[in-house]
Amino acid sequence: MSDLQHTLVLKRASTVVLVAIMLVGGAGIASAQEPNCDDIGEMAQRGAALFGEGNFEEAARVLEQAYACEPHDLLLYNIARAHQQAGRCVLSADYFRRYLDTSDTTTRTQAEGYLPEEQECADGYEDAYASAEQALTARDYATAISSLEDALVLSNEPEARVYLGEIMVTAQQCEEAQAYFGNIRNDDDLSQAQVSRINDGMAQAQRCIEADDCDEARGDCEEERISAQLAYEESIESQQTIGLIVMGAGGALLAGAIIHDAISQGTISDYEDAAARGDSAAFNSLRDDVDSAKTVSWVLYSLSVATAATGLIVYLTAGGDNPAEEMDCTDVCWDFGVGSPSGASGVWLGGTF
Known part of the structure; x- marks a missing residue:
């Protein structure tokens, strides 16, 4: 079987699993209502629709909400697939492992096929992130930024996104950091704490920009003062x-x-x-x-x-x-x-x- 055929089979299997979850949720899971869990079947159906539309991050979020309401084993696989398609190998590897730790066999073969590549990607992400932290400790900001950018290529994690902006501020790349924070501050997958850090980072970047303007103004003032002294x-x-x-x-x-x-x-x-x-x-x-x-x-x-x-x-x-x-x-x-x-x-x- 070619790689393309294998991919199509897995995608069809994922869709079947999503539909199966929707039906299971509609038949039995919805009866075990939790706070804010109105209809697990409807949530699973919405997650499947979002996945089919290519809105993988939102699909993962909806499916995670469904799993929080009712921890059905097959939801773990679908959440892993959504994160995989969203370029979040750290989370996808974790969810694939969690699914394989269950007794469900519906998509075990597919999960076992996906996990090695996702785990390799996740390990690369962790290594790049650790390199960034080591470089930051040594105040090697260029290497820290480069390492985090490498990590984000592997897995687009919100923590790495926020951390990258913070390091840019630390490196006094103030205007770049402010623009970068502005681009990511409305990302849907950010936690409140991460949004707060972004706001703090933007404020710090603004003060940094003002300080740069201040240094320039002080330099101009000093030149004028020296000229006045010479004229005097x-x-x-x-x-x-x-x-x-x-x-x-x-x-x-x-x-x-x-x-x-x-x-x-x-x-x-x-x-x-x-x-x-x-x-x-x-x-x-x-x-x-x-x-x-x-x-x-x-x-x-x-x-x-x-x-x-x-x-x-x-x-x-x-x-x-x-x-x-x-x-x-x-x-x-x-x-x-x-x-x-x-x-x-x-x-x-x-x-x-």
């Missing part, structure tokens, strides 16, 4: 240079005053000699020259002092308030709702590590 230092240097130039001009005026005094000293000496001799003609002739020389000398000395003082003031008051000192780049993160500069720091190892 340049302005100080420029103002001090001007102050020195002005003080130099004051010194030059002082030197000019001294030179003028030296040049005028001869006229002043002649003026004093004429006064001592009583030579009124010479005295009157030199008086205007002496007065003019003294005026020029006083002006030069005054200007030299005023200019030097102005230059000194310009030099000493260079800079003024430093705008860079008023730029606190540690507070810029608050604009992003982080709460503090370290709002999303540290390593978060997820809900199950």
Whole structure:
């Protein structure tokens, strides 16, 4: 018999089993009602319809509910088949084993044929999952993510899906993690605890994104602060240079005053000699020259002092308030709702590590 023929036979056998469960449920099982177990036969029929439509995850869920109401052996086989078709070999292997542990022989041959491959797949999943945990312990996030992705290829388990997103957050792949969580948060096979972990992971990813924005803003602020500091230092240097130039001009005026005094000293000496001799003609002739020389000398000395003082003031008051000192780049993160500069720091190892 070819593989295709074998597959068709097994599929037909599964359908027959599903119908058989529906009939058994309708005939006898439905009489043993449990809370929320309205009609086991109807649940089995719905599971069969979902399986036929290719909605294997929902079929498994409905059949598991039926089994919880009435643990019929054949339901274990059909649940295993639904998980098998849904790519959940961990669960399918478990349900095939549980079915083979019963005394039912209706589909034993089929279950024995399926179990080895499903168990091999489940073992591979467990190995990949364990490798991810080991890599995470060593903070080798790339290997942890790769191992979980390998595990999910083997068996699309919700725990591995959630765990993968948590590791992405831990690895600071914040935007990728947020998008990933958004894609899986509405999966039907998630437990409430897993949904809660997804919500926590999305919140953590958002804080991580905000922290990245914060770091970028802090870097921009720091660049602006450094630029402001350099501009401030340049302005100080420029103002001090001007102050020195002005003080130099004051010194030059002082030197000019001294030179003028030296040049005028001869006229002043002649003026004093004429006064001592009583030579009124010479005295009157030199008086205007002496007065003019003294005026020029006083002006030069005054200007030299005023200019030097102005230059000194310009030099000493260079800079003024430093705008860079008023730029606190540690507070810029608050604009992003982080709460503090370290709002999303540290390593978060997820809900199950």
